[in-house]
Amino acid sequence: MKVTRATFDDVMVPNYNPANMVPVRGEGSRVWDQEGAEYVDFAGGIAVNVLGHCHPELVKALNEQGSKLWHLSNVFTNEPSLRLAKKLADSTFADKVYFANSGAEANEAALKLARRWALDKYGEDKNQIIAFNKGFHGRTFFTVTVGGQAAYSDGFGPKPGAVTHCDYNDLAAFEAMISDKTCAVMMEPLQGEGGIITPDVEFVKGVRELCDKHNALLILDEVQSGVGRTGHLYAYMGLGVTPDILTTAKSLGGGFPIGAMLTTAGIAAHLKPGTHGSTYGGNPLACAVAEKALDIVNQPEVLEGVLKKEALFRKILGEINDKYHVFEEIRGQGMLLGCALNEKYQGRAKDFMTAATQEHLMCLIAGMNVIRFAPSLVIPDEDIVEGLARFERAIAAVVSAE
Numbered sequence: 112m113k114v115t116r117a118t119f120d121d122v123m124v125p126n127y128n129p130a131n132m133v134p135v136r137g138e139g140s141r142v143w144d145q146e147g148a149e150y151v152d153f154a155g156g157i158a159v160n161v162l163g164h165c166h167p168e169l170v171k172a173l174n175e176q177g178s179k180l181w182h183l184s185n186v187f188t189n190e191p192s193l194r195l196a197k198k199l200a201d202s203t204f205a206d207k208v209y210f211a212n213s214g215a216e217a218n219e220a221a222l223k224l225a226r227r228w229a230l231d232k233y234g235e236d237k238n239q240i241i242a243f244n245k246g247f248h249g250r251t252f253f254t255v256t257v258g259g260q261a262a263y264s265d266g267f268g269p270k271p272g273a274v275t276h277c278d279y280n281d282l283a284a285f286e287a288m289i290s291d292k293t294c295a296v297m298m299e300p301l302q303g304e305g306g307i308i309t310p311d312v313e314f315v316k317g318v319r320e321l322c323d324k325h326n327a328l329l330i331l332d333e334v335q336s337g338v339g340r341t342g343h344l345y346a347y348m349g350l351g352v353t354p355d356i357l358t359t360a361k362s363l364g365g366g367f368p369i370g371a372m373l374t375t376a377g378i379a380a381h382l383k384p385g386t387h388g389s390t391y392g393g394n395p396l397a398c399a400v401a402e403k404a405l406d407i408v409n410q411p412e413v414l415e416g417v418l419k420k421e422a423l424f425r426k427i428l429g430e431i432n433d434k435y436h437v438f439e440e441i442r443g444q445g446m447l448l449g450c451a452l453n454e455k456y457q458g459r460a461k462d463f464m465t466a467a468t469q470e471h472l473m474c475l476i477a478g479m480n481v482i483r484f485a486p487s488l489v490i491p492d493e494d495i496v497e498g499l500a501r502f503e504r505a506i507a508a509v510v511s512a513e
């Protein structure tokens with residue numbers, strides 16, 4: 112059966128508006144569409160394809176598991192999930208792991224656990240959740256409510272209650288908001304969807320201290336920033352703070368859907384048998400691929416490589432900006448970078464993304480003012496150079512169309 116982009120408009124719910132070309136094959140950081148045209152991929156499936164497309168080791172892990180055991184549910188445990196949980200615990204602050212299928216589900220579990228922990232320990236009045244404006248935590252109704260963007264959370268009727276928002280990087284406002292009624296604070300250690308906004312280290316440390324003072328849990332949402340993307344296995348490791356709960360997804364599966372919530376034994380104990388669950392959480396196929404992705408990413412040479420590649424991106428982007436004067440700054444860390452548009456190009460990130468696709472470069476936006484790159488952590492330097500040459504042509508096209 113022949114399907115095209117037009118088929119999307121015929122049969123798909125219109126909540127997405129994908130590009131006109133339909134990708135059919137990927138290898139490393141290159142992708143080919145139905146017509147055989149080739150693209151450089153700086154989008155990485157929105158910070159997911161941590162080792163590019165069809166990495167041979169991930170394909171091998173998937174094939175091996177695929178001929179052994181696909182699914183069991185949580186009525187039975189399985190070896191890949193136990194191995195992955197052990198490796199996650201061994202390489203982070205956590206003692207315990209809960210598996211989900213996506214970032215939103217991992218966050219949903221984290222929020223429910225925090226509420227249950229507070230209820231058990233302090234009673235029902237300790238239920239306030241503080242999160243940050245421009246934050247993004249997923250699209251379930253609880254996570255979209257905790258996320259700080261009305262455009263995503265409004266228009267669906269009554270929201271879960273006791274959720275308040277504070278400006279990111281504003282410690283004084285946060286201090287005024289937190290109290291002994293706060294059960295948890297959810298924050299991204301680098302805001303992704305909100306515009307690639309890095310936190311001040313002092314702000315994060317201050318949030319941690321105030322959480323301790325008020326017996327509130329600090330939940331770090333590392334769905335986008337985790338698994339090597341910032342050059343640290345998890346971004347918290349570069350900030351000098353330790354969360355009580357951490358959520359991870361996206362890069363964790365290298366392209367296979369998986370999410371996880373990590374926490375300490377004491378907190379985990381509050382999610383007793385039957386309190387929460389998921390049919391697919393800990394699926395053997397997903398965990399086998401994620402285990403291999405984690406093994407590869409969690410090596411010093413891969414993590415150091417991320418910072419070298421960031422330097423190459425920044426150098427060439429600086430040169431491009433010297434010619435075209437379109438960016439106010441290049442933000443972010445590692446392989447999660449944002450080109451923030453200057454005053455003259457406010458609101459036009461999408462125009463640049465569309466022009467990039469026309470030049471056969473796949474990239475992303477983060478809000479209306481930031482062009483976002485979230486490529487593979489092992490993208491070859493020549494693909495960075497080629498992709499940015501295409502990006503420069505896209506910029507030239509937008510600028511010259513003025």
Ligand SMILES: Cc1ncc(COP(=O)(O)O)c(C=O)c1O
Nearest residue numbers: 213214215247248249303334335
């Ligand atoms: C920080 C953060 N949290 C949660 C999510 C939601 O993840 P998912 O789309 O897998 O549910 C995202 C997705 O962009 C994210 O960036």
